Amino acid sequence: MSETGQPAPGPALAAAADIEAAAAIDPFRRRVIVARTALCVGVLAVWQAAVSVGLIDPFWISSPHLVAVEMWRLIADGELLTDVWMTVSEALIAFVVSSVLGVVSGLLLARSPFWDEVMAPIIVALNSLPRIALAPLIILWFGVGITAKVVTAFTLIYFILLVNTLGGAKNVDNDIMTIAQLMGASKRDLLWKVTLPSALPWIFAALSIALTYSLLGVIVAEILASNQGLGYLIAASAGNFNTAGVFAALVVLAAIAWAFSTAMRKLEGWLLRWKPSVSSA
């Protein structure tokens, strides 16, 4: 029995095990990285070869070489940077605004059983609507500027955050709630020190999806109507039969999405460091 002796396997033990394991699986890691690189290079090589040998017309699928050249041109004349800046800032604004509103709405609904009951079927209906279909309407209302992009992404993100926050806030452990109340926690304390931290894992699950969706919403709105941003770059390139331009934009988009999700995982790993299952990788 571990009562007076050792704690349950804690970070110290786990860390020691990790170090040993890291040393032990090092060859494994190396093989993973080698295989991953080989896979990517292989795909690029086949792609390049198919075009170089004349198997497929580069008009349709471009080629790694043409994409690299196009990318370089876009970087050199500054166009790419402007587009990236536009798309990233729109996506981040949409993400922050919608997430904050979604979390606040979720917490408010959790406090009012009446409004929760009133809103539940409405939220389900709106949440199951393919909301991206609203994009043309939103552009009609808000024009080609940044507002239309933010609103499009908002329709995608808001309900995800609301539903998850509500779920988390309604699932606070009863014992913890009772003890906090008996200890004299005010309504405000209960919200900030009990409900919110307790719902945080639920909120983070939604935030990761929301980040991807904010990019999706912004890109779709840009493709539909815009004169800047990566969505515009994709639409304009495709319109000019410039497949290399489309691929260049996609590569940059992939890089942005990867950076977003990595940053999110880091933040989550830190904020939820008290959770046994979350790794900070």
Place this chain on the structure above:
Amino acid sequence: MAEPKIRLVNVGITFRPRDREPVVAVQNVSLTVEEGSIVTIVGPSGCGKSTILNAVSGLLAPSSGHAEIGGERVDGVRHDVGYMFARDGMMPWRTALRNVEFGLEVRGVANRREIARDWLRRVGLEKFEDHYRHELSQGMRQRVAVARTFAIEPDVLLMDEPFGALDSQTRLLLQELFLSVWESTRKTVLFVTHDLHEAIFLSDIVIVFTNRPGRVKSVIPIELPRPRLPPAELATAAEFRDIYARIWRDLRDEVRVFE
């Protein structure tokens, strides 16, 4: 003669679940707990022991009668009581230290860090203050709960089978720890358990409850000297066995009825 700190006056509690027959949980219960003493309620499971604690803490309004703390009628959730359950109720997002701090924090106590540290030391967890819940054993979590409960210096402690979920050796250690902490603070304690050993070891008075609806069946003073012997040694004393037999005789019929 000490003042009664907790008083229940003809308390009856009936639950009325929707679409089902009302359940009379407790009926006509009157009891007092004198200031600085430990009174334990034992009874068959489902006899409304926990319900009584909820009525004292104000979490539950009795259907008839009333509860008093310090001569004042309980009306709404009390913030001057310490409450412990079988489940630890630790906040998993806070370290052990910050869990103990919680009550002091919401009360705006300035030197809460030192107080919390001191209490963690007193329950033997000074080396674990930065550990989260999942890094602690069940017994350690319950130690945190003891520290958290005492740290806010409540006038009254309500204990709802606080060591019931622990393995038997850990339970003995925690009972001893609890009693030694209690000796140094002499808070008024209303304790609920189904463990007769625990009841005798801790209490000044043991109250046996009947099967549902719970009523007071007998009130048995435990006249063993304090500080008490450790539970394992106490169990072999002749007086202990007499008291045990006496309580069990009263309780046995009630448990049997339940079966």
